[in-house]
Amino acid sequence: MSSNDAIETSVGMTVERRNRAPEAPLVPAASIAGRALITVVAIMTFLASLAAGGAVLISQTSRDWRSTVSHEATIQVRPVPGRDIDADVDALARAVRGTPGISDVRPMSKHESELLLEPWLGQDVNLDELPVPRMIVLKLDASPRVDFAHLKERIARSTPGAILDDHRLWSERLANMANVLVVIAILLLALIVTALGLAVSFATHGAMAGNREIIEVLHFVGASDAFIASQFQRRFLRLGLRGGVAGAAGAALLFLAAGALSRWIAATPSGEQLEALFGSFSIGWMGYSAIALIAAISAGLSGQTSRIIVFRRLRRLT
Amino acid sequence: MVRFENVGLRYGMGPEVLQDLTFSIVPGSFQFLTGPSGAGKTTLMRLLLLSLRPTRGLISLFGSDASRLDKDAITSIRRRIGVVFQDFRLLDHLTTYENVALPLRVQNRAVNSYREEVVELLRWVGLGDRLHAYPEVLSGGEKQRAAIARALIVRPELLLADEPTGNVDPTMARRLIRLFVELQRSGTSVLVATHDLGLMDQFDGARRLVLGGGRLHIYD
Numbered sequence: 001m002s003s004n005d006a007i008e009t010s011v012g013m014t015v016e017r018r019n020r021a022p023e024a025p026l027v028p029a030a031s032i033a034g035r036a037l038i039t040v041v042a043i044m045t046f047l048a049s050l051a052a053g054g055a056v057l058i059s060q061t062s063r064d065w066r067s068t069v070s071h072e073a074t075i076q077v078r079p080v081p082g083r084d085i086d087a088d089v090d091a092l093a094r095a096v097r098g099t100p101g102i103s104d105v106r107p108m109s110k111h112e113s114e115l116l117l118e119p120w121l122g123q124d125v126n127l128d129e130l131p132v133p134r135m136i137v138l139k140l141d142a143s144p145r146v147d148f149a150h151l152k153e154r155i156a157r158s159t160p161g162a163i164l165d166d167h168r169l170w171s172e173r174l175a176n177m178a179n180v181l182v183v184i185a186i187l188l189l190a191l192i193v194t195a196l197g198l199a200v201s202f203a204t205h206g207a208m209a210g211n212r213e214i215i216e217v218l219h220f221v222g223a224s225d226a227f228i229a230s231q232f233q234r235r236f237l238r239l240g241l242r243g244g245v246a247g248a249a250g251a252a253l254l255f256l257a258a259g260a261l262s263r264w265i266a267a268t269p270s271g272e273q274l275e276a277l278f279g280s281f282s283i284g285w286m287g288y289s290a291i292a293l294i295a296a297i298s299a300g301l302s303g304q305t306s307r308i309i310v311f312r313r314l315r316r317l318t
Numbered sequence: 319m320v321r322f323e324n325v326g327l328r329y330g331m332g333p334e335v336l337q338d339l340t341f342s343i344v345p346g347s348f349q350f351l352t353g354p355s356g357a358g359k360t361t362l363m364r365l366l367l368l369s370l371r372p373t374r375g376l377i378s379l380f381g382s383d384a385s386r387l388d389k390d391a392i393t394s395i396r397r398r399i400g401v402v403f404q405d406f407r408l409l410d411h412l413t414t415y416e417n418v419a420l421p422l423r424v425q426n427r428a429v430n431s432y433r434e435e436v437v438e439l440l441r442w443v444g445l446g447d448r449l450h451a452y453p454e455v456l457s458g459g460e461k462q463r464a465a466i467a468r469a470l471i472v473r474p475e476l477l478l479a480d481e482p483t484g485n486v487d488p489t490m491a492r493r494l495i496r497l498f499v500e501l502q503r504s505g506t507s508v509l510v511a512t513h514d515l516g517l518m519d520q521f522d523g524a525r526r527l528v529l530g531g532g533r534l535h536i537y538d
Contacts, residue, residue: 023423028411217407220367221468222397223424225389315389 026218026228027235032207034239037199037302041243042250044196045298048189049251049291055185056287062178069167069174073138073146078161079131086110088159089134095158096138101146104139189294196298200236200305207232207306208313215314225314233307240302241295248295255283255291319345319476319507320366325375327361335361337532339375343476343509348502350518351511353529359511360404362529363478366509367401368392380475397425400474404481404511406465408453414440414460415449418467436471443467444490458485466494470501477501480511491517 075092079085089107097105108116113134114127121127140146152164208215218228262281283290320343327336336358343349351359364370365377368384377384379395387395400421408417416423418440422432440446443463453461462485469477477498483491495510495517502508509527512518518526526537 023429024412024416026409026412026423030411213407214409216369217409218420218424219393220369220396220401220403220407221421221424222393222472224393227424227426 025235026214026231027207027211028214029235031210031214032235032239033203037203037236037239038243038246040199041196041240041298041302042247044192044199045244045247045295046250047247048192048196048294048298049248050254051185051188051192052290052294053251053255053283053287055182055189056283056290057281058178058181058185060284060286062174065174066171069171071140071142073140073148073164073166075136075138075155076133076163076165077136077159078133078163080161083160085134088162089136092155092159092162093136095154096136096151099146099151101141101144102138103141106137106139108135108137110134193297193301196301197305200240200302201309204232204236204306204309205313207235208310225311228314229307229311232310233303236306237299237303240299243302244295244298247298248291252288252291255287259283319343319380321376321378322365323376323378325365325372325377327358327365327370327372334373335532336365336372336529336534339534341527341534341536343507345475345507346502346505347525348499348508348521348523349510349525349527350521351509351527351529352513352515352518355513357529358532359529360480363401363480363509363511366476366478367399368395397421397472398475400469400472400477402462402465402469402477402479402482404484406453406461408456408461408464408468410453413450413452414445414456414464417453417464418471420468421472432471436467439467439471440464443494459487459490462486463490463494466497470497474506477506477508478511479509481513482510483512483514483517492520495521 075096077085077089077092093105093107096102110132113132116135117127117132138146146166148164148166148168155162155164215228218231259282322339322341325336325339326334328334339362351362353359361370365372366379368379368387371385380398382391382395408414409420412420415436419429419432419436422436423429437446437449440449443466445460445463445467448456448460448464451460453464456464462482466479466482469479479498482498483494486494491514498508498510499521518524528535528537
């Protein structure tokens with residue numbers, strides 16, 4: 001092989017190797033404020049993920065509260081002059097035991113009932129002279145459901161001063177509050193998505209202005225508007241994906257850290273109350289799926305918004 | 319192929335920069351477009367490329383009335399035209415190879431279907447060893463040749479070249495014009511805008527379109 005042939009072969013191999021490399025993007029990376037856009041997308045995705053994770057957390061906690069509350073009912077027996085409250089409690093407990101839908105009946109002792117007042121009245125208060133109501137806790141089965149209307153009527157008829165509380169009002173208020181919070185989270189999500197769309201829109205207009213000459217050349221060599229728009233879409237999709245993944249990862253780490261912290265706090269005495277209020281502070285697979293979905297939406301929205309804007313603007317050009 | 323009838327163009331409320339242009343370009347013809355600087359050669363090129371719309375008159379390209387073309391039809395027509403710009407218009411972030419392959423890439427053709435063709439054409443114009451060089455490191459003549467290769471890669475039915483030999487040595491200029499003549503013989507219509515009287519004299523058979531004072535004079 002002559003030296004010329006060797007050079008030719010070497011050049012040919014280099015050409016072959018380089019030509020197999022992915023085609024260079026037609027919209028240069030440097031022509032877009034890429035780093036700024038990635039940061040904006042990351043922040044928006046982070047905030048949207050917090051909103052979505054918060055909504056999932058509220059929804060799960062509310063469901064847990066309602067589930068606990070709906071498995072219990074209480075009978076409150078108030079002291080009535082001339083009646084033996086202990087006898088009334090025992091009689092009522094016997095009467096309701098065996099009612100369809102009630103799996104367990106537990107009358108609370110006088111001491112237990114007094115303990116319930118401790119958080120409000122404090123310790124070392126003599127309650128002997130006070131007419132402290134007594135409670136009977138009813139554990140409910142999921143099926144058959146208790147006929148509360150009939151049970152209320154029976155209790156009122158048998159024992160004056162006894163009231164059945166099926167916790168429905170409390171449960172409904174909880175559900176309403178949770179629903180309102182979820183709606184607020186969804187509204188926040190919508191606002192964040194709109195802001196993201198606007199940020200991408202501004203960046204796209206800037207990129208189009210900065211690449212005017214490239215767009216003109218592409219038109220002259222026979223590129224369609226759809227082709228040019230797809231080049232911008234590809235570039236913005238990539239930027240959106242990077243920002244989206246960064247923002248979502250940040251939010252996921254925050255929820256993981258919050259979950260770990262809540263588990264640690266739960267081991268302390270005050271942690272029990274916090275856990276009763278907020279649950280385990282874990283958003284579960286549903287929450288993490290929502291965060292992943294938001295990252296994908298952020299990337300898709302970046303690409304699609306850019307494509308639509310470029311396509312519309314090109315259509316208006318001569 | 320191309321027909322202009324009483325075409326006039328003005329920018330805004332200014333005077334007409336081109337007046338009553340009437341001419342046609344038939345398939346397989348070769349013509350030079352010449353005239354003093356500022357006479358409107360580049361503007362006429364832009365009218366032919368449909369990047370400007372005339373303020374009056376009729377332009378017909380490949381049998382279609384230009385005023386009735388939608389954007390998709392304009393794109394289809396541009397794919398039948400090769401164009402060499404005076405300032406080359408190479409994309410700085412693409413290599414020579416990628417610049418020349420651009421007209422095929424925008425048609426969404428597979429890389430494998432044109433790779434050899436692009437490399438062969440680049441070798442033919444003397445840029446075989448500059449395939450992966452970026453425009454910023456190319457000389458004026460190399461850019462010129464890359465721009466010409468980009469115009470030719472689609473085997474256009476009409477080739478518009480604005481000062482295509484302005485930055486190359488006389489030998490390369492003759493070689494490029496010979497390429498244009500070969501293209502014309504194979505059926506491509508060629509319009510070369512140039513100031514180079516010597517070059518025009520070498521091709522006596524070519525028609526001359528002379529722009530002056532906004533009007534066009536034709537010398538067959």
